[in-house]
Amino acid sequence: MRSRKSYILGVLLLVAVVAAMMFAVACGGDEPTEEPSAAATSATDIATQILGQAPTGQAKTIIDAGTMSVNNDPKYPPQSSIDEATGELVGFDVDVANKVGEILGLDVTFVDYKFEQILTDVNQGRYDVSIGSMTITDERLAKVDMTEPYYYTPAGIIVKEGGTQIAGVEDLAGKKVGAAAGTTYYQWLEENSDADIVVYDTDASMFPDLAQDTGRIAFGFTAVPTAIEAIRQGQPFELSGDPLYYEDLAFAIKKGEADWLALLNYAIQQMHEDGSLTAMSEKWYAGVDLTQKAQ
Numbered sequence: 001m002r003s004r005k006s007y008i009l010g011v012l013l014l015v016a017v018v019a020a021m022m023f024a025v026a027c028g029g030d031e032p033t034e035e036p037s038a039a040a041t042s043a044t045d046i047a048t049q050i051l052g053q054a055p056t057g058q059a060k061t062i063i064d065a066g067t068m069s070v071n072n073d074p075k076y077p078p079q080s081s082i083d084e085a086t087g088e089l090v091g092f093d094v095d096v097a098n099k100v101g102e103i104l105g106l107d108v109t110f111v112d113y114k115f116e117q118i119l120t121d122v123n124q125g126r127y128d129v130s131i132g133s134m135t136i137t138d139e140r141l142a143k144v145d146m147t148e149p150y151y152y153t154p155a156g157i158i159v160k161e162g163g164t165q166i167a168g169v170e171d172l173a174g175k176k177v178g179a180a181a182g183t184t185y186y187q188w189l190e191e192n193s194d195a196d197i198v199v200y201d202t203d204a205s206m207f208p209d210l211a212q213d214t215g216r217i218a219f220g221f222t223a224v225p226t227a228i229e230a231i232r233q234g235q236p237f238e239l240s241g242d243p244l245y246y247e248d249l250a251f252a253i254k255k256g257e258a259d260w261l262a263l264l265n266y267a268i269q270q271m272h273e274d275g276s277l278t279a280m281s282e283k284w285y286a287g288v289d290l291t292q293k294a295q
Contacts (some may be wrong), residue, residue, distance in 0.1 A: 059259035116182025154243030
């Protein structure tokens, strides 16, 4: 028969063990772990280790399905386009999306919705995430949640080869300048210039008017990498003046999905740290690393 003293000591030890276990459980969801272990082979295991808890909300739905649907407009090379030889979707944003899927243990399916509809479509659940070089703005953040930046891009003016070189935005006053609908380029021109803005569905639909000198526009406003890619593919353009500003680009998701946002931010951090984002940028942007913000 145990003594009263040993009994009391045993009870105290049991209480201490239970308290320690309860503390560990209570603290388990405070911070994501730094990196899933090699034993985390399923999307659920990976997500749980990243979050420090089982995924909830939209993240759980996506993880349970094992697939994330990604909106990616294929009319923005080199970010995204259809390879004419293979018919496959290719580009910087395509590679980024596939790498995110690899990190999170998810298959990736691509859907095509218009860029200007993203703020509505993503909240209606038409896809899980937009990975399409969207600029972070206060207006957009009021409607969707956006990740940390995954790369940065300068915005510049293009002209037909031999066209007018501008010294600054003031030189666009009264001039016809093309910009794609729903883009920050259009918004920036509205707020910062006296240009006569001509709106197009996409950059690609703007290029023929500029290349053929139809008189509809004298300038185009777009991402410098998009302009460089168009020139590389034989369009008769050149950049006019220095970039007018720089943009932080991010993924967009449905508002209020904290776990899904945390998983995507984790994937972006991993791509920054392991150099894969830099490699993808240099692959698609003629050796230029756009993943580091210009000072």
